[in-house]
Amino acid sequence: MQKSTKTALGIAAGAYAVNRYQNYKLRTSEKGYLEQPDQNLKMSSGGLAILALASAGILEYTKDKPKARKIAFVGLAAGTVGFLIILPALRKIS
Helix, strand or coil, X not given: XXXXXHHHHHHHHHHHHHHHHHHHHHHHCXXXXXXXXXXXXXXXXXXXXXXXXHHHHHHHHCCCCHHHHHHHHHHHHHHHHHHHHXXXXXXXXX
């Protein structure tokens, strides 16, 4: 496993740990909800964990194929930007 893959997996693990901690705070809270900064942290850490895990997968499976690696990362970036554009529209609907 390459150093960059290990780094991406470490970032994913850290973000996942933050996300699980926020879930724990939500379960043990008497209010039944998280404050806005905690909710933002929970959502962003979950997204970061998914993106870091996807990056680790791309890095591991395209070791010897630099062109495929570039295409995969461009696709990941396009999907992320597309989701971030759609997310505010979904919030307005609900």
